[in-house]
Amino acid sequence: MLPNECKGIWTIGEVRNGEINPVSYELLAWGRKLADKLEIELSSIILGNGIKEELTELFHFGADVVYAVDHAKLEHFLPDVHARIYEALVKEYKPEIIIASATTYGRTVMPILAAKLGTGLTADCTELDVDVRERILLQTRPAIGGNVMATIKTPAHRPQMSTVRPRAKKPLTIDNSRNGKIILKSYPPEFYKSKYRWISFEKDESVASPIQESDVIVAGGKGMKDGGNFKMLYDLAKKLNGAVGASRAAVDMGWIPYSHQVGLSGKTLSPRFYMAVGISGAVQHIAGMSSSEVVVAINKDPDAAIFKVSDFGIVGDALEILPVLIKKLSNEVNENG
């Protein structure tokens, strides 16, 4: 599609277990800023089963329009069905920008959609802006482990597509007075034919929330000395409403599963608070957490690289410091009622 025939910003909402996932609201915060600059509508696209009740929430978080498809076959993520519906919506309504979250959902459905549409897609952006005069989206993303930042544009193809890093932006303050237009779409049965069959989902009970989507991460490394000591990190994470991360060394020792690994060969994160405990800070680890808002490190070695990327550091033995920290935090919580 050509630039002059496309208008509006779309955000790809996510539904998990029948509920609109908060990343959908984060996306509206990203989109609102751009839509206001370009003076165009901001829409949220939602595919799911039994989602109609919740749709007005999207207006409260910044959407002007909600395009929704509600169908029993949308209960689970069948990539071909989702991509087919998005493609039909895009071809009918012609948005100029589409933003999705860089979750496993966004990072799967967006490249499929971009390939179907033959347009550009920029992954895992940490910043989006627009050139208002040219009406071009400026997409900034880290590459090569955060050593390099690149700003990327899609000059001649539409829509311009990006995935943005979860948690890199907070949702807007909720405004219950905002309202908008809901466009409910339905598609014929052949749209729901799939080469996939969903079988089951097994919840990982060890995590309250996945590390990619936590505001607070407490991560442990070699300095934790053994897997049993990770219990302290779980306790601490619980007190801070966070999740537990780990360095590659800790994962390789078998102290914690790979799904917790932060770094170049693990997850790349931008939480609001990151605490590195007994992690020396190999470049590969720093690549996965350097864009966190606030970083605290605890390490025995005063020369550990992790201190260079920290806002606050304690040179000392993590195993002595953690119990005291947990205890004092418990007192804090008690005092605050």
Add this chain to the structure above:
Amino acid sequence: MKIAVLVKEVPATDKVKMDEKTGTMIRSEMESELNPLDMYAIEEAVRVKEKIGNTHVIAISMGPPQAINSIREAIPMGCDYGYLMSDKYFAGADTLATAYTLSAAIRKLGKFDLIFSGERATDGETGQVGPSVATQLGMPVVTYVSKVEKISDGIVRVCRSVEGGKETVEVELPALLSVVKEINEPRIPNLSGKIASKSKEIPLLTAKDIKVSSDKVGLSGSPTRVVKVFYPKLSRDGKILKVKNVESAVNELIKFMKERGVI
């Protein structure tokens, strides 16, 4: 069965040079290696081959001529053949143009039942090429695969590692599976395999060979453009305390966390 594995050569070191003008990476000056996350894709393909027999695994890559070395790393892990798409027209490709080129190569090389890719490459870190290749070939893709449970009757059942747990899905073959690191433990190739790989013929295929027009590949086939490249300042000059007394250090930490609104 015929299985393809998509592999990429990436810079081996953590320091990478970038041409600030064009925004493309300068690769010639530095050491390169096979993308570490591709090893899991190769290993899984070879495990499937060992399990069901009568199967060939073919490593396919796109890159400058020296990227042949990453295919030479893949062969001793159990790949039967390797092909490198290399042509000056392929240079500067974004993920769409790269996937276009790889999908044309796959079509040229025959009918594949399964294609494996790594989750992402450690340089570009997009994870987009696998899903895009599958789509351009008109086949389904399963991402974040952490286990291949079974392959039978033209269907593969896999586990996906997603936010908060594991999802099990089945998909019709042919399909592309992009795998995560937890799926297996890649084998270390033995010395004789490495030596044999050095003399193995790895054909280089050009745009002409795979019948693609030069305007759909490389920079001219890429919808995206790099506007600018910059080096972020990673250091934060934070306050670093040496512990003399654990209690008071922890008090300082809690004070800091309060100031920053963490608690």
